[in-house]
Amino acid sequence: MTLSASPSETDLDAGSDLAPVAGHASVSGPRQDGPLYQRLAAQYRRVMTAGALKAGDRFPSVRALMRQHGVSLATATRVCHELEDAGWLEARPRSGYFVRRQRGATLPAVAEPETSALPAAAQYVGLHERISAVIAMQQRYPDAMNLGGATAAPALYPGERLQSLATKALRREPALLTAVGADHGHAAFRQAISRRALSAGFTVAPADVIVTHGAIEAVNLALRAVAQAGDTVAIESPAFFGLLQILESLGLRALEIPTSPRHGLSVEALELALASYERIAAVVVVPNLQNPLGSIMPDARKAALVALCARHGVPLIEDEPYRELADTPSLKALKAWDRDGGVIHCASFNKVLAPGLRLGWITAGRWQARVAMLKFAQSRHNETWPQIVAAEMIASGAYDRHLAQLRTRLRAQREACADAICRYFPPGTRLGTPEGGLVLWVELPTGVSSQRVFERALVEEGIRVAPGTMFSNSDRYAHCMRLSCPAPFSAAIDDALRRLGALVARLANAAAGD
Amino acid sequence: MTLSASPSETDLDAGSDLAPVAGHASVSGPRQDGPLYQRLAAQYRRVMTAGALKAGDRFPSVRALMRQHGVSLATATRVCHELEDAGWLEARPRSGYFVRRQRGATLPAVAEPETSALPAAAQYVGLHERISAVIAMQQRYPDAMNLGGATAAPALYPGERLQSLATKALRREPALLTAVGADHGHAAFRQAISRRALSAGFTVAPADVIVTHGAIEAVNLALRAVAQAGDTVAIESPAFFGLLQILESLGLRALEIPTSPRHGLSVEALELALASYERIAAVVVVPNLQNPLGSIMPDARKAALVALCARHGVPLIEDEPYRELADTPSLKALKAWDRDGGVIHCASFNKVLAPGLRLGWITAGRWQARVAMLKFAQSRHNETWPQIVAAEMIASGAYDRHLAQLRTRLRAQREACADAICRYFPPGTRLGTPEGGLVLWVELPTGVSSQRVFERALVEEGIRVAPGTMFSNSDRYAHCMRLSCPAPFSAAIDDALRRLGALVARLANAAAGD
Structure with a gap:
């Protein structure tokens, strides 16, 4: 552990107010302009790139930075935030900042x-139509390497266990396929969900759990x-994009609120919108591992968001398909801060246990009776057998063991993919560093169209990606794409990312030559 | 076979123009007033009640009636129609009228x-709210004998075969529960449906079959x-009532078109409505074994309905959960007459193969692309497993064998229940005689409220019925109820119908005493 790590004297600009600190070799770098905190952050980046501060090392505390460089509290704090934003540091509650896992090369956040x-x-x-065109084109290349989805490879889910539980249920319950199921869901499954909600920070009675066909149907019902x-x-x-399609299919208008790749929906931008626009009928948020960004809202933001919506009387719909894929288990749902039934959870x-069970659920606060009515009128109760299988996975503890393993695997896959992207993608690329899940959000170099990358990657390289154009009603993300890491990292994936990086580089060069 | 059966002379009114016909014993009866055809029909009813014309006997032809009674073609035809409407006769294509199965006692249609x-x-x-109140009350008496549903008892579905196919599929396909399914449905299932549609009189390409969560979701998507x-x-x-709930949940208005217990939706009443009301956005029809009436539209009416809707450019949505439960197999769907894609099928x-699979499908003619979009946005693809099981049932011929057996059983159950109702229900009761399925529509004697019957039957007798108030947005059917015959007839069912009949009689007496 290196408590006093800092850039050496030779790295600091002449005339700066930063004092050198002993203990690290000199790391040379270009002379820098810009505000003091940025110059200091750049020096620390070089220190970390050189390996003088390694992954897992404790980063100097704000007080240490103030003392060692003679800077203000504000400057020292901004240095840490700057490095955290760029993915170099991670904050651990009550322990300060630590150096994140180093990459062979890095891309800016x-x-x-x-x-x-x-x-x-x-x-x-x-x-x-735009999304359908993308999907139709994908379907013409069914053998392409799929880096465009948001579901892990089948092998990462507990297939054998699930099939064995399903087979046992079929043997045990002769009327499983021939009897009408229970309205709103199977009792044991609703019970299991009720118990499990505690780990997300809220309580829900089994009677208030309505089982749905995935979160897609749940969000439809909520809206x-x-x-x-x-x-x-x-x-x-x-x-x-699925949310955008729901809005389109219901004839609703989308008000797109800026969202941070690190800490999710901007509560301040939403506040501005609520104050400025006439009537906002609902807010829909993925607070944990947002898709496509992978962002996680910190608790304080979650609390502020719930309070803001409550103040304005606006229903807050949270969509939670990914929470349990976060590196940190037991993240809280927005529902944990709900005081007046204004949050629909x-x-x-599908993503965490078994894509083939198509199981989701909803609890709808003040709108519970209306959602129950809509679900009954829309598709009646769900099939019973998937609910029995899932309930038994949860009750036996097998689900938790599976999740622990899945999280570890996804983290390894994600970090290996991120490393490969850093190695192979051209300068000008920027990369998100989500703390869980299996998708990475990539900003392409200036002038590179993700739609172009999507088409050429599919046709020429046999690689499927998700172009940024799918993720907004605007063209705001035409230069971004979502890359997923669904399977264990392999030479084939490494090669695919190498070829993808080369394609992006060619397109970037062509754009620069225009 | 009795070709010349007719009422004997003594049954005919003095001064009538009806000639006596030899061959039947005199059947005494009250002197009748009213038009000639009604009086003649009444005489024939007495002949049949007395057993002089028995179930299966050929009824005199129209020409024979004209000759024997010296009546006009119009009168002779009306006699037959009157007796057919009342359930005494059935028309067989190209063979004329036959006496229907006699009951111990009969109730008018x-x-x-x-x-x-x-x-x-x-x-x-x-x-x-009305329907929810009924359902909530039902749920407080879960052990009641259920004569209120529209699904056969689990034992009537091929449970063992289904579970065996399901188990085999689980063993054979390791990623069955862990892989994402195919958009719009599993290929083999869509193929099986495509082939099967031929028996309903139309062709649909597998690519135009969209698999849904029951017909409920299909009708939702269509609307x-x-x-x-x-x-x-x-x-x-x-x-x-499920259709009424769909309309309510979508904020649609219902225009209720008179519907015959024998031959379904009144095309003439619909034509009047189309000519008189501003814009009708769609027509929803259950052409085969309508729920709750059990009516089946004759082909000529089906053709006229499709043509009428096409002429007015109004989408025609047909809901077909029951067709294959009709006594006559291979009834045609409305879609068979569709020429311009205006029929959504x-x-x-759920009712014919397995309530626990929750499988339905839709093909949407001109609205195919929009329905595909809505289904994708609403609940994505269905689970793969039930589709594999159903596809294998159909392809192996096991489905057809099951259906033949189910039809026979349902017919026996239905007729035994109808007999019991005739035995036990008080005068003033009227009873539908559907040619398939498992529900009977009952009109109660004057002054008897079906809601009252529902409540008292449930609380006092432990019997669940479906009150007529569930089947209209008006109070038009407050004096009707739907009784189902889901299980093989038994002493317990006989006893339940006896007690139900006694309850109705008590309420009828009370009403008469008011």
Whole structure:
């Protein structure tokens, strides 16, 4: 552990107020301009790149930085934030900052959005054709390496265990396929969900759990319960394309709120929008491992968001398909801060337990009766057998063991993919560093169109990616793409990312030559 | 076979123009007033009640009636229609009329609706609370004998075969529960449906089959594709309460079109409505074994309905959960007459194959792309497993064998229940005689409220029925109820119907005493 790590004297600009600190070899670097905190952060980056501060090392405390460099509290704090934002440091609660796992080479973090300007006015969503075109084109190349999805490879889910439980249930319950199921869900499954909600920081009675066909149906029901065609719904930007399709299919307008790749929806931008625009019928948020950014809202932001929506009387719909894939277990749901039933919680087992069970659920606070009515009218109860299987996975502890393993694997896959992207993608690329899940958000160099990358990667390289154009009703993310890491890292994946990086480099060069 | 059966001379009114015919014993009866055809029909009823004409006997032809009674063609034809409407005769194509199976005692057929008056203007549906109250009350008596549903008992479905196919599929396909399924449905299942549609009189390419969560989701998607909140939708009256709930949940208005217990939706009443009311966004019909009436539209009516809707450019949505439960196999769907893609066909395997698979499908003609989009946005693809099981049932021929058996059983159950109702229910009761399925529509004696029967039957007798108030947005069917025959007839069912009949008799007496 290196408590006093700092750049050596030779790295510091002449005339700076930064004092040298002993204990590290000199790391040479270019002379820098810009504000003091940026210059100091750049020096520390070089120290870390050179390996003088290694992954897992404790980073100097703010007080140590103040003392060692003779800088103000504000400057020292900004140095830490700057390095954290760029993915060099991670904050651990009550322990300070630590150096994150180093990469062979690094790419800067994806840009933070502007949050102090008023978000652009809401628009009707007209995205379905664009998304359908992408999906139709994907389907013409079914053998492409799939780095465009958001679901882990089948081998990462507990297939044998699930099939064995399903087979046993079929043997044990002769009327499993021939009897009508229970309204709103199977008792044991609703019980299991009720117990499990405690780890997300809230309580829900089994009777208030309504089982759905994935979180997709849950979010549909939530929106149908609180909004009418023509209404405006505030969503994250970028957002999961499935949400945009739901809004389009319901004739709702999307108000895209800037969202940080690190800490999620900008509460301040939402506040501005709520104060400026007429009536916002609902806010839809993925607070944990946002798709496509992978951001996680810190607790303070979650609390502020719930309070803001409560103050304005706006229903807050949270979509939680990924929470249990976070590196840190037991993240809290927004529902944990709900005091007046204003939060509608939607969750799914598709990504975390089994894509083939198509199980989700909803608990809808003040709109519980209306959501129950809508679900009954829309598709009746879910099949019983997937609920029995999932309930037994949860009750036996097998689900928790599976999750621990899945998290570890996804982290390894994600970090190996990120390393490869850093190695192979050209300068000008920026990369998100989510703390869980299996997707990475990539900003491409200036002038490179993700739609172009998508098409050429599929046709020429046999690689499927998700172009940024899918994640907004605007063209705001035409230069971004979502890359996923669904399977254990392999030479084939390494090679695919190498070829993808080369393609991006060619397109970047062509754009620079225009 | 008795070709020349007719009432004997003594049964005929003095001064009538009806000539006696030899061959039958005199059957005494009260002197009758009313038009000639009614008096003649009444005489034939007495002949049949006395057993002089027995079940299966050929009824005199129209020409024979004309000759024997010296009546006009119009009168002779009306006699046959009157007796057919009342359930005494059945028409067999190209063979004339035959005496239906006689009952120990008979009840008159449920009344035919008035079809020449303009249907009442469309109303927003506000039925959910009424239906919820019924369902909630049912749930407080879970052990009641269930004569209120529309699904056969689990034992009537091929449970063992289904579970065995499911188990084999689980063993054979290791990623069955862990892989994402195919958009819009599993290929083998869509293929099986495509082949099977031929027996309903139409062709559909596998690519145009969209698999849904039962017909409920299919009808939802169909209505969402063609109508907006506030629009008017023409439906049958009485209608399946689930359809009324769908309309309510989508903010649609219901225009209730008179529907015959024998031959379904009144095409003439619909035509009147289309000519008189502003814009009807869609027509929803259950052409085969309508729920709750059990009516089957004759082919000529089906053709006329499709042509009428095509002429007016109104989307025609057909809901087909029951067709394959008809006594006559291979009834045609409305889709068989569709020439311009104006018919949206919705079907389900819940009632015919397995309530626990929750499988339905839709093919949407001109609205195919929109329905595909809505389904994707609403709940994505269905689970793969049930589709594999159903596809294998169909492909192996096991489904057809099951259906043949199920039809026979349901017919026996239905007729035994109808007999019991005839034995036990008081005068003033009228009873439908559907040619398939498992539900019977019962009109109660004057002054008897079906809601009252429902409540007292449940609380006092432990019997669940479906009150007529569930089947219309109006109170038009407050004096009707739907009784189902889900299980093989037994002493317990006989006893339940006896007690139910006694309850109705007590309520009828009380009403008469008011």
